Amino acid sequence: MLKKLQLKNFRIHKDTEIEFSGGLNLIVGGNGQGKTSVIEAIYFLCTTRNYKGAPDQEILRFGGQEYEINGVFSHKAETSARIYYSSGENKRYYLKNGKQVSKATEVIGSLPVVLLTPEDHAITQGTPSERRKFVDSVISQESSPYLHSLLDFNRTLKQRASLLFRIREHGASSSRISELEAWDEKLADSGTELIGFRKRFIAEFAPYLADAYRHIPGNKEVPEIEYVFLNGKAGDDIKKYFLEQLKARRNEEIRRGTNLTGPQKDEFVFSINGMALRNFGSQGQHKTYQAALRFAQFFYLKDKSGLTPILLLDDVFGELDAERSVNISEYLKITGQAFITITDFSNISFIKTGESDKVIFIKEGRQVERL
Numbered sequence: 001m002l003k004k005l006q007l008k009n010f011r012i013h014k015d016t017e018i019e020f021s022g023g024l025n026l027i028v029g030g031n032g033q034g035k036t037s038v039i040e041a042i043y044f045l046c047t048t049r050n051y052k053g054a055p056d057q058e059i060l061r062f063g064g065q066e067y068e069i070n071g072v073f074s075h076k077a078e079t080s081a082r083i084y085y086s087s088g089e090n091k092r093y094y095l096k097n098g099k100q101v102s103k104a105t106e107v108i109g110s111l112p113v114v115l116l117t118p119e120d121h122a123i124t125q126g127t128p129s130e131r132r133k134f135v136d137s138v139i140s141q142e143s144s145p146y147l148h149s150l151l152d153f154n155r156t157l158k159q160r161a162s163l164l165f166r167i168r169e170h171g172a173s174s175s176r177i178s179e180l181e182a183w184d185e186k187l188a189d190s191g192t193e194l195i196g197f198r199k200r201f202i203a204e205f206a207p208y209l210a211d212a213y214r215h216i217p218g219n220k221e222v223p224e225i226e227y228v229f230l231n232g233k234a235g236d237d238i239k240k241y242f243l244e245q246l247k248a249r250r251n252e253e254i255r256r257g258t259n260l261t262g263p264q265k266d267e268f269v270f271s272i273n274g275m276a277l278r279n280f281g282s283q284g285q286h287k288t289y290q291a292a293l294r295f296a297q298f299f300y301l302k303d304k305s306g307l308t309p310i311l312l313l314d315d316v317f318g319e320l321d322a323e324r325s326v327n328i329s330e331y332l333k334i335t336g337q338a339f340i341t342i343t344d345f346s347n348i349s350f351i352k353t354g355e356s357d358k359v360i361f362i363k364e365g366r367q368v369e370r371l
Contacts, residue, residue: 001022001073001074001075001308001310001335001337002017002020002042002071002072002073002310002337003020003072003073003074003078004017004018004019004020004070004071004072005017005018005020005038005041005042005069005070005071006018006068006069006071007037007038007041007067007068007069007072008066008067008068008069008070009060009061009064009065009066009067009068010037010041010059010060010061010067010068010069011034011037011040011059011061011365012032012033012037012365013034013037013061013365013366014061014365014366015090015246016034016365016366016367017367018038018360018367020149020337020358020359021337021353021354021356021357022336022337022338022340022356023336023338023340023357023358024332024338024340024351024353024354024356024357024358025278025337025340025357025358025360026340026342026351026353026357026358026359026360026362027033027039027339027340027341027362028341028342028343028359028360028361028362028371029341029343029361029371030363030371031343032360033328033363033364033365034363034364034365034366035295035341035342035362036314036315036341037365038339038341038360038362039115039312039339039341040052041069041071042071042310042312042335042339043113043115043274043312044069044083045069045071045081045088045111046081046107046111046112046113046310047104047108047111048083048094048101048104048107048108049104051115051117053089054089056085056090056092057087057190058317058356059085060085060087064087065086065087065088066084066085066086066087066088067083067084067085068082068083068084068085069081069082069083070082071185073111074249075307079096079097079111079156080095080097080098081094081095081096081107081111082094082095082096083095090213094107102351105144105147105151106311107346108140108141108147109140109141109142109144109147109305111310112141112301112302112305112307112308112309112310113141113309113310113311113312114294114298114309114310114311114312115294115296115312116290116291116294116300116311116312116313116314116316117313117314117315117316118305118314118315118316118318118319120290120293120294121287121290123287123290123293124270124277124278124281124286124289124290124293125278125286125357128265128266128267128268129195130262131267131268131270132266132268134181134268134293135198135201135202135268137337138201138205138300139197139198139201141301141305141309142151142300142304142305143197145197146194146197146284149190149193149194149197149239150194150343152190153187153190153191153193153194153262153264154264155191156183156186156187157187157259157262157316159183160180160183160187160259161185161257161258161259162256163176163179163180163183164180164253164256164258164259165257165258167180167186167254168254168256168257169257182245183245184246184247187242187246187259187262187340188239188242188243189239191242191262191263192238192239192242194263195229195230195238195263195266196238197228198227198263198266199227199229202225202268203294204300205225205300206224206225208236208296208297209223209225209292209293210222210223210301211299212292212295212296212299212331213288213289213290213292215292215295215327215330215331216288216292216295216324216327216328216331217284217288217292217323217324220280221272221273221285221364222272222273223270223271223272223289224270224271224272224274225268225269225270226266226268226269226271226272226317227266227267227268228266228268228269229243229263229266229337230242230245230261230262230263231265238344241262242261242262245261246261249261256370272285272288272289284321284324287319287320288324289326291316291320291324291328295335297309298311298335307334308336308337310337310339311332311335311336311337311338311339312338312339313338313339313340313341314341315341315342315343316328316340316344317340317342317351318344329351332351
């Protein structure tokens with residue numbers, strides 16, 4: 001649970017301090033008033049990265065020299081987290097319980113978080129890389145070994161691509177080909193490991209998705225995920241097939257100077273009742289699927305980690321019809337702490353608030369009593 005958040009020179013916020021409830025926290029404000037910045041800051045603290053992909057100079061409030069995000073979390077004990085950026089040094093620091101953290105892997109998964117935004121349309125409607133990013137983000141929060149394997153694989157990809165480019169530019173000497181074969185072996189090892197993690201994840205995640213989907217539209221549609229790796233042609237011996245493909249496509253990879261085979265090309269096919277969502281889904285089905293993916297992520301991480309994730313919903317209800325909004329509102333009753341940004345407070349009668357919930361009004365980067 002996040003108990004308190006302080007923002008200094010972060011976006012429009014000069015010095016904002018907010019205390020939260022352990023239930024629903026409705027963050028209400030007009031466009032450009034700073035409500036989404038609260039969600040952005042919470043996600044930043046939990047993952048060490050800005051989900052909007054914004055550079056630090058863009059985040060820094062106009063005229064400021066540094067920004068800070070401070071949060072106090074509680075589970076069995078209190079945990080303080082702080083992000084500090086100095087424009088003079090052009091450097092960002094992350095501190096946990098007062099100690100500087102140098103690696104994101106030391107934070108990711110310890111403060112689990114789930115974020116649902118309108119930009120999630122890219123997961124179901126965008127390129128395969130968006131679906132890989134979703135899967136990677138879920139598994140990485142649950143499995144430290146997966147996160148380390150993913151980072152190792154990406155480093156190997158980068159090194160191998162650099163070698164392919166050098167061979168293209170300077171020729172295929174025997175020493176360079178020997179080096180490439182060594183990188184092939186390493187890529188096949190780490191890639192096969194990633195594929196194994198992803199296969200297990202999809203098998204475990206599918207029931208969570210089906211359950212979440214039932215809660216939102218309340219109909220008999222059945223969602224499914226198919227994991228397609230190595231072009232869907234690998235047999236039981238994945239590493240062997242992987243190496244065969246690397247060898248078969250070597251000339252093409254050298255000619256293009258880049259990696260063409262491996263789990264960086266994987267696809268996850270979302271479907272409803274056996275029909276591919278990307279090709280045949282309605283807008284309503286896409287939005288339902290996106291919300292179901294995030295609620296499935298929430299309960300999956302909760303069961304796997306033993307920690308209840310913080311749930312963030314940024315301007316989601318403006319994208320949904322009344323029926324889905326009501327169903328999601330009911331679903332929120334069993335999630336624990338949640339943060340929901342809303343533009344129009346008069347149009348959310350479907351959200352049932354209780355004594356443990358809180359309404360927070362944000363105007364011009366400040367918390368106010370009412371709008």
